[in-house]
Amino acid sequence: MLILYNPPSSSNKKPVLPMSLLALGAKLEGRHEYMIVDGNLLPDPQHELDRLIREKQVDRLAVTVMPGPQLSQAVPLCRDLKARHPRLTIIWGGYFPTQHWDVCLKATYVDYVVRGHGDQVFVDLLDGLDHGLQSEGFEGLAYRHAETNKITSNNMAAIPHPDTLPEYPYHRIDMGRYIRRTFMGKRTLPHHSSYGCPFFCNFCAVVNMVGGKWVAQSAERTAGVVENLVKTWQLDAVEFYDNNFFTQQSRVAEFSERIVPLNVRWWGEGRVDTMLNFSDATWQLMEKSGLRMVFLGAETGSDATLKRMDKGGTAATEKTLEIAAKMEAHNMVPEFSFVLGNPPEPEKDMEESLQFIRKIKRINPKSEIIMYLYTPVPLSGALYEQAKEDGFVFPETLEEWVSDAWQDFNQRRSTTMPWVQDPLRRKMLNFERVLNAYYPTATDIKLTAFRRFLLRTASAWRYHTRIYRGALELRALQKFMAYQRPDTSGF
Numbered sequence: 113m114l115i116l117y118n119p120p121s122s123s124n125k126k127p128v129l130p131m132s133l134l135a136l137g138a139k140l141e142g143r144h145e146y147m148i149v150d151g152n153l154l155p156d157p158q159h160e161l162d163r164l165i166r167e168k169q170v171d172r173l174a175v176t177v178m179p180g181p182q183l184s185q186a187v188p189l190c191r192d193l194k195a196r197h198p199r200l201t202i203i204w205g206g207y208f209p210t211q212h213w214d215v216c217l218k219a220t221y222v223d224y225v226v227r228g229h230g231d232q233v234f235v236d237l238l239d240g241l242d243h244g245l246q247s248e249g250f251e252g253l254a255y256r257h258a259e260t261n262k263i264t265s266n267n268m269a270a271i272p273h274p275d276t277l278p279e280y281p282y283h284r285i286d287m288g289r290y291i292r293r294t295f296m297g298k299r300t301l302p303h304h305s306s307y308g309c310p311f312f313c314n315f316c317a318v319v320n321m322v323g324g325k326w327v328a329q330s331a332e333r334t335a336g337v338v339e340n341l342v343k344t345w346q347l348d349a350v351e352f353y354d355n356n357f358f359t360q361q362s363r364v365a366e367f368s369e370r371i372v373p374l375n376v377r378w379w380g381e382g383r384v385d386t387m388l389n390f391s392d393a394t395w396q397l398m399e400k401s402g403l404r405m406v407f408l409g410a411e412t413g414s415d416a417t418l419k420r421m422d423k424g425g426t427a428a429t430e431k432t433l434e435i436a437a438k439m440e441a442h443n444m445v446p447e448f449s450f451v452l453g454n455p456p457e458p459e460k461d462m463e464e465s466l467q468f469i470r471k472i473k474r475i476n477p478k479s480e481i482i483m484y485l486y487t488p489v490p491l492s493g494a495l496y497e498q499a500k501e502d503g504f505v506f507p508e509t510l511e512e513w514v515s516d517a518w519q520d521f522n523q524r525r526s527t528t529m530p531w532v533q534d535p536l537r538r539k540m541l542n543f544e545r546v547l548n549a550y551y552p553t554a555t556d557i558k559l560t561a562f563r564r565f566l567l568r569t570a571s572a573w574r575y576h577t578r579i580y581r582g583a584l585e586l587r588a589l590q591k592f593m594a595y596q597r598p599d600t601s602g603f
Contacts, residue, residue: 119185134280194221213254225254295555296377297349335370358382368401410448413468447480542580
């Protein structure tokens, strides 16, 4: 028996459909006995897993691991379960193990790491374990040599084309527990329709997963999935967790046209310069189909920093302003992500970006703003090389990764980096607090018109005078109303 385990992905254990495990499960159907266990739905995941391992005679545990809460949960859990069940084979996959496979395998409680998209790699590994095949033969696998204990990673496997993969086995989980209310609709679920991104931004972990590749379900199949979700679970909204949903205009246009009759609203991630190349007809189709929000990487208010980030394409700050205006005209909310405090001049970089954000808000007040501090990923490029010159070194053990000192790093909020000191972090947080009060997020479904007025009135003098420090009154209001902030709670 195999358990596919999803550690809690946030401090509040918000249930999010575990699509990576559903994708694995789809390939396992009829070949291996398995169950999906979601730690977000359990009061005590460790106790439940221990019970299942004993009662169901589980001999393999596969864990998906993202940096942050999942990593901090996965390390002590797997360490404990391995001590209790020494014969249990533990396999890690996901963004963190893909990038830091050698660190993962230094821990004796992690037996294998599946790197990149593991749909086929994982099945090959299980078949190999069943038949005593050597690990050297599996692309996308990192492991310890049985004789020498040397840690090795094979070459990455090719990304499987989504159209060749079976449908998710939704019957394996309690779907009703994942349907939630969002600003888009009363019944919202996500889907993942494509793999990868064709760009090489040097601060992005996706690059290590896909190496500049992008493959997608056909527009017809993606629309068919949405139709099934609508008919089976009465959805009125869908979120697309693709790394870059809007890569190909023809696909987006066809998909939009196909779902018009379904009367759903939807959200996805895209690139500013790519979407600005879409025709007016495509923009009209997207609006008609129910597109209400797009996550976009604005990244910075400096064109020079964009170049150091290897954004590629025709990325430019003026294009960010242009798409902010265009999306307002089409009744869509842009959700702009910023990476602040970039070396070699983090103070200058942050100031330029904060002033740029004010420009965006003047053009489109409904724009969502999400701010992170720059944290390196192991990719060659100007930012990472500068970080190393400044003395940055990644942790060498999992225990160090989950220590208190690295928790903020995993959430892209660290002040321990050589180029980001606490005063710079406080500057960002102070600005953030005033900005989110003066422009209450459009996606907070619990925030009444009166409370929006109260927040805006209380913060107006600070926003216009640019006195962001302190703001004790806004801290009090936040506690009183618990208004939603895009940087911490999403929508």
